Amino acid sequence: xxxxxxxxxxxxxxxxxxxxxxxxxxxxxxxxxxxxxxxxxxxxxxxxxxxxxxxxxxxxxxxxxxxxxxxxxxxxxxxxxxxxxxxxxxxxxxxxxxxxxxxxxxxxxxxxxxxxxxxxxxxxxxxxxxxxxxxxxxxxxxxxxxxxxxxxxxxxxxxxxxxxxxxxxxxxxxxxxxxxxxxxxxxxxxxxxxxxxxxxxxxxxxxxxxxxxxxxxxxxxxxxxxxxxxxxxxxxxxxxxxxxxxxxxxxxxxxxxxxxxxxxxxxxxxxxxxxxxxxxxxxxxxxxxxxxxxxxxxxxxxxxxxxxxxxxxxxxxxxxxxxxxxxxxxxxxxxxxxxxxxxxxxxxxxxxxxxxxxxxxxxxxxxxxxxxxxxxxxxxxxxxxxxxxxxxxxxxxxxxxxxxxxxxxxxxxxxxxxxxxxxxxxxxxxxxxxxxxxxxxxxxxxxxxxxxxxxxxxxxxxxxxxxxxxxxxxxxxxxxxxxxxxxxxxxxxxxxxxxxxxxxxxxxxxxxxxxxxxxxxxxxxxxxxxxxxxxxxxxxxxxxxxxxxxxxxxxxxxxxxxxxxxxxxxxxxxxxxxxxxxxxxxxxxxxxxxxxxxxxxxxxxxxxxxxxxxxxxxxxxxxxxxxxxxxxxxxxxxxxxxxxxxxxxxxxxxxxxxxxxxxxxxxxxxxxxxxxxxxxxxxxxxxxxxxxxxxxxxxxxxxxxxxxxxxxxxxxxxxxxxxxxxxxxxxxxxxxxxxxxxxxxxxxxxxxxxxxxxxxxxxxx
Numbered sequence: 001x002x003x004x005x006x007x008x009x010x011x012x013x014x015x016x017x018x019x020x021x022x023x024x025x026x027x028x029x030x031x032x033x034x035x036x037x038x039x040x041x042x043x044x045x046x047x048x049x050x051x052x053x054x055x056x057x058x059x060x061x062x063x064x065x066x067x068x069x070x071x072x073x074x075x076x077x078x079x080x081x082x083x084x085x086x087x088x089x090x091x092x093x094x095x096x097x098x099x100x101x102x103x104x105x106x107x108x109x110x111x112x113x114x115x116x117x118x119x120x121x122x123x124x125x126x127x128x129x130x131x132x133x134x135x136x137x138x139x140x141x142x143x144x145x146x147x148x149x150x151x152x153x154x155x156x157x158x159x160x161x162x163x164x165x166x167x168x169x170x171x172x173x174x175x176x177x178x179x180x181x182x183x184x185x186x187x188x189x190x191x192x193x194x195x196x197x198x199x200x201x202x203x204x205x206x207x208x209x210x211x212x213x214x215x216x217x218x219x220x221x222x223x224x225x226x227x228x229x230x231x232x233x234x235x236x237x238x239x240x241x242x243x244x245x246x247x248x249x250x251x252x253x254x255x256x257x258x259x260x261x262x263x264x265x266x267x268x269x270x271x272x273x274x275x276x277x278x279x280x281x282x283x284x285x286x287x288x289x290x291x292x293x294x295x296x297x298x299x300x301x302x303x304x305x306x307x308x309x310x311x312x313x314x315x316x317x318x319x320x321x322x323x324x325x326x327x328x329x330x331x332x333x334x335x336x337x338x339x340x341x342x343x344x345x346x347x348x349x350x351x352x353x354x355x356x357x358x359x360x361x362x363x364x365x366x367x368x369x370x371x372x373x374x375x376x377x378x379x380x381x382x383x384x385x386x387x388x389x390x391x392x393x394x395x396x397x398x399x400x401x402x403x404x405x406x407x408x409x410x411x412x413x414x415x416x417x418x419x420x421x422x423x424x425x426x427x428x429x430x431x432x433x434x435x436x437x438x439x440x441x442x443x444x445x446x447x448x449x450x451x452x453x454x455x456x457x458x459x460x461x462x463x464x465x466x467x468x469x470x471x472x473x474x475x476x477x478x479x480x481x482x483x484x485x486x487x488x489x490x491x492x493x494x495x496x497x498x499x500x501x502x503x504x505x506x507x508x509x510x511x512x513x514x515x516x517x518x519x520x521x522x523x524x525x526x527x528x529x530x531x532x533x534x535x536x537x538x539x540x541x542x543x544x545x546x547x548x549x550x551x552x553x554x555x556x557x558x559x560x561x562x563x564x565x566x567x568x569x570x571x572x573x574x575x576x577x578x579x580x581x582x583x584x585x586x587x588x589x590x591x592x593x594x595x596x597x598x599x600x601x602x603x604x605x606x607x608x609x610x611x612x613x614x615x616x617x618x619x620x621x622x623x624x625x626x627x628x629x630x631x632x633x634x635x636x637x638x639x640x641x642x643x644x645x646x647x648x649x650x651x652x653x654x655x656x657x658x659x660x661x662x663x664x665x666x667x668x669x670x671x672x673x674x675x676x677x678x679x680x681x682x683x684x685x686x687x688x689x690x691x692x693x694x695x696x697x698x699x700x701x702x703x704x705x706x707x708x709x710x711x712x713x714x715x716x717x718x719x720x721x722x723x724x725x726x727x728x729x730x731x732x733x734x735x736x737x738x739x740x741x742x743x744x745x746x747x748x749x750x751x752x753x754x755x756x757x758x759x760x761x762x763x764x765x
Contacts, residue, residue: 002700003699004655013702052074093543123504124509184469277341280341283338610635628651701725709731
């Protein structure tokens with residue numbers, strides 16, 4: 001069923017359907033109660049060159065001569081158009097159309113986040129001001145529609161909460177104080193706890209500063225340097241750990257640190273060599289004895305004994321062995337091994353005894369540990385650096401006092417131990433208070449006076465803790481979701497009144513480049529090439545339009561034999577005989593009945609009324625492929641049944657808002673008493689359109705109204721009968737008026753021309 005209100009192109013649609021069906025080689029029966037409806041369609045078909053395929057039989061008094069003339073022209077119709085030209089044009093048109101459609105499809109294909117390249121271009125180009133930030137994500141398909149909308153809502157929430165705390169961000173003092181508050185969930189208990197921890201931290205920091213001042217005064221540093229944020233504070237904070245619980249530092253060694261460091265390697269080598277030589281000895285010898293032993297003479301005597309013959313050599317060896325035994329403290333001396341080991345050991349013992357490292361407490365002669373000596377030297381060097389740094393910090397040209405040097409060199413800091421311990425304890429208390437503040441929900445950044453001022457101003461901002469923490473929570477979510485550039489732009493003071501819109505534009509600008517790169521049709525787009533393709537498509541479309549009628553007629557080629565080749569007793573022989581008579585004798589119904597197979601070829605499209613269908617089409621006539629009804633709202637059901645039975649498919653066209661068929665005029669001669677006996681439902685009869693609509697047949701509706709040159713002509717009907725469902729178009733050249741339909745009492749409404757703003761302005765002048 002096709003619903004077509006007035007002026008929506010029903011006749012043109014029916015003409016298009018008939019032409020399409022004829023092009024497919026199908027037969028059509030077009031039925032209308034009014035001859036005017038048939039004439040409109042027939043004229044349109046003739047204007048397109050399809051008139052030879054149409055037979056008009058609307059009137060029940062159709063002229064036989066005229067009908068035979070139409071059948072004769074249809075018998076003689078022929079087309080000289082070839083198939084190749086049509087195939088070439090339509091194939092080229094299909095290729096051009098596919099190329100254009102591929103570009104349009106790529107342009108309007110929605111991404112996973114829910115919008116297309118076309119919509120993204122609109123968002124980017126629609127920005128009135130430069131975008132103050134840019135976004136970037138993992139990939140163009142990293143968000144679906146739900147997550148994209150969640151990001152947009154998050155951006156809107158970020159803008160809303162930034163507007164609430166914008167005054168705090170603009171106030172340096174408030175910003176520094178609230179910077180100590182970390183993200184979390186606000187409550188009265190939480191607020192009391194963090195304020196209490198902030199007060200404790202401030203007291204602990206002040207106690208630590210006083211301990212610093214005391215240590216600085218003991219070392220000769222000024223109070224400003226001891227409580228500032230510079231190198232002096234860092235030095236004082238490191239001093240307790242450097243001297244408390246550490247051994248004394250030999251002051252004499254500080255003057256020769258370079259020589260001591262240089263002597264470490266020779267000492268380590270001497271100790272290793274001495275230990276190796278001592279392990280080779282068979283007897284034990286005292287170090288002092290080794291230093292005085294005539295090792296050269298003993299070695300010479302042993303060599304001489306070895307050179308003598310037996311028994312003189314044996315006697316000499318025994319003598320030398322007994323002589324060497326006199327130097328040993330214990331064990332059995334053996335000149336064979338001991339003399340060589342003693343000659344290696346003696347010079348190493350001399351090196352060890354003369355080492356400058358002997359001034360260090362860690363020095364133990366041959367038993368010295370090079371690693372321990374190295375650690376001792378490192379402590380000496382650190383202490384020397386500490387003294388040098390302290391001298392630089394105090395700025396005294398005379399250097400540190402001897403008492404200060406001595407105290408720092410003593411174990412545990414000497415006289416400075418009390419102030420060092422006080423600072424160490426104060427540092428521990430400050431660290432504990434800082435940890436408690438962080439655990440309560442705070443943040444500790446820079447130390448010193450800035451931290452003290454921020455802690456002091458924290459209580460004044462306690463009334464804004466809730467707003468600030470909501471901002472922090474949204475800010476953290478935004479940064480975790482990839483909106484950090486938007487956060488930075490807001491905090492830098494960028495004017496972004498609509499953060500959701502700004503997010504949409506920034507996201508579209510980022511996504512657009514990736515999406516265009518992913519589509520070959522968009523990546524390779526060139527406007528001049530596209531315009532040339534459009535021009536070619538238009539030319540091919542016009543060529544196909546010009547050839548379509550000829551192609552339909554070619555497909556309708558009736559493949560009937562020539563007139564002079566048909567026998568007299570055949571279907572076409574009867575038609576030829578009637579065509580040759582000056583006054584045809586065969587009735588139209590009988591003629592159609594005589595041509596059961598030839599008639600559909602001669603007249604693939606027949607235009608008839610319901611009455612002429614019953615009058616001219618015999619019962620055994622071949623079924624039409626399609627039956628089309630026009631103005632079906634004025635055809636009663638029983639009048640339409642006969643025509644519907646003549647086809648395999650049917651399209652019912654009409655407007656249910658028009659008047660239904662009525663029996664009033666059929667009974668105008670009856671008396672009033674007879675009319676009174678007629679039931680009410682028989683006076684206005686149901687139409688075939690109503691029956692088809694009630695049966696649930698698929699329905700299509702034409703909504704675009706073309707006929708009225710001024711939309712005011714259809715405004716009344718559109719408003720009252722079609723519920724404003726018709727799409728109307730304003731005049732291309734209007735005179736400053738627009739159509740307004742206003743309801744009034746009763747079934748009538750007024751249509752008036754309302755002045756446009758320009759006309760209203762002229763009226764006011």
